[in-house]
Amino acid sequence: MKTPTDPTRDYLAAVEREASALPAERRQELLADLAEHIEVTRAERPDATPGEILAELGDPRTIAATALAEAGEGGAPAGAFGSAGAPVRRGRVHPLVPLLMLTVPYLVTTFLWDVPGLALCSGLIRIAGGVLLCTSVHWTAVRKIVGVVLTVVAPTVAGIVWRETTVAPAGDAPALVANLVALAVVAGTSAWLWSSRRS
């Protein structure tokens, strides 16, 4: 009467599951060590049941936790744990965040241009959006540069030229058209960035 479940296999599967945060190579090594231990013990103590051997080995979660702790120390910078600290967290914001920060304030100021203080807030949010875009892991360096130029630099330069020089035609209608063109460029660039993001 052999049951189809194999306690040893279940046990090793549990260790594998609990140790999923471990680099694959380290995890396989741990599983091989445990499997070897079980085999050797079985050969040395034929009377011991698989259940006894596994109970002596201990809780899979404890073993996995120990393995994770050991992987964290001992100066093994090549492992996933060497880089699992702060550097990975940086740039892990959702790709939509910088794009919305670049686009929405521009949209709002285009239509609410006479609200005091709004332009300053909008400018700060757009700069923050540009920084997030540059530190994001979702785009290549080239795309980041193109994105920042088209969504931040170009509209800002155009705005300054428009206000500070006399090349622009006077009147509200041309200004609105220019703003809509700039908005289209910003929104179009954001859409392009969104569609070309890496997961």
Place this chain on the structure above:
Amino acid sequence: MEPGDSTKQARAAAQLRKGVLEYCVLALMRDRPRYGVELLHALEESGALATSQGTVYPLLSRLRRENLVTTTWQESASGPPRRYYALTASGRAALDEFSHVWPGFRDAVDTFLTVPHPCAGDPT
């Protein structure tokens, strides 16, 4: 309160074990290479150093990565081949270093634990 006390004692023992276990494992290999199950038996017999067996393997893996031990497979008369752990030169050096530090450490702790405490003079 009894169960709480025993949990605290177990935690204190686990903390102490964490610091010294790897040197005890290295010491077990001083005279000859040993295989995993053998190392675990020796630790178990010691009593205080007995630990959940499976947790020793991640430790052995680290010792291997840090090049303090090397491993070789050896056939066995009974059952599967065993992976034997042996000290490397740097493993031996680490063990010697610990052997020098340990007596002073142990004596210092003993000094604090035994009464009367030499520095316990409480200025009235």
